[in-house]
Amino acid sequence: MIRRRMTVAIALAIPLFSTACADAHPTSAATLAPAPAADVVRLAGASMGPPKFNVITRVVRVMSSRGGSTTTTPVAGARVKLTLLPLLKGDRVTPNAARYLSPDSIGTVVTDSSGQVGFYNIDVTRFRLEVLPPDGAPLPATTQEYGPPIGGTLHYSLSLRKR
Numbered sequence: 001m002i003r004r005r006m007t008v009a010i011a012l013a014i015p016l017f018s019t020a021c022a023d024a025h026p027t028s029a030a031t032l033a034p035a036p037a038a039d040v041v042r043l044a045g046a047s048m049g050p051p052k053f054n055v056i057t058r059v060v061r062v063m064s065s066r067g068g069s070t071t072t073t074p075v076a077g078a079r080v081k082l083t084l085l086p087l088l089k090g091d092r093v094t095p096n097a098a099r100y101l102s103p104d105s106i107g108t109v110v111t112d113s114s115g116q117v118g119f120y121n122i123d124v125t126r127f128r129l130e131v132l133p134p135d136g137a138p139l140p141a142t143t144q145e146y147g148p149p150i151g152g153t154l155h156y157s158l159s160l161r162k163r
Contacts (some may be wrong), residue, residue: 002091005015012049013062015058017056017127027040032144044125047122048118049096049138050096050097050098050123050124051093051094051096051097051123051124051125051151052093052121052124052151053116053124053150053151053152053153054118054119054120054121054122054150054152054153054154054158055082055120055122055124055127055129055153055154056116056118056153056154056155056156057080057119057128057129057155057156057157057158058074058113058115058116058119058128058155058157058158058159059072059074059075059078059080059113059115059116059117059158059160060072060073060074060075060115060158060159061073061075061104061139061159061162062159062162065082068125072159074111074113074114074115074116074117075111075115075137075139076111076112076113076135077109077110077133077134077135078110078111078115078131078132078144078160079108079109079111079131079132079139080108080109080110080111080117080131080133080158081105081107081108081129081130081131081138082105082106082107082108082109082119082122082127082128082129083103083104083105083106083127083128083130084098084100084103084104084106084122084123084126084127085100085103085125085126085127085128085145086099086100086101086102086103086125086126086127086135087099087100087125087126088126088147089143091126091147091148091157092148093124093125093148094124095150097123097124097125097142098123098124098125099125100123101124103131105127106119106122107119119157124148124149124150124151125148126145126146126147126148127145127146127148128143128144128145128146128159129143129144129145129146129156130142130143131158133160137161139160139161139162140160140161142160143157144156144157144158158163
């Protein structure tokens, strides 16, 4: 119990810019924030209970792609939804990892001016990231699913191409 309190106190020391979670999950915090320091991530993912991980996603628009070179620009105002999914046969997680029987939406966060969002202290399991472009943008939505991570902080860049 003492370890869990220490982890929460350290995690709250991360400077948050704004909170923009539309439908927050009771056991996970979805916030817009800079990537936390590596020592905070290690402490948050320590073996004090079920394993946790963080997802930092940057949403970009592909402007041009020629000769192996791609030009992108951040997409501010995109909505990123994180959904935890049931494990599949063959997925490897620690015995004390949370088990989901059906998809569980953690929340939807709006990207900042750099196109970035962060979800922190998430249960280790399969997950889906869905991106909806800002209203009126000529960009399609995109969805990506991922297998269970080992833990720590994962960085993803999701690209949107003009329709």
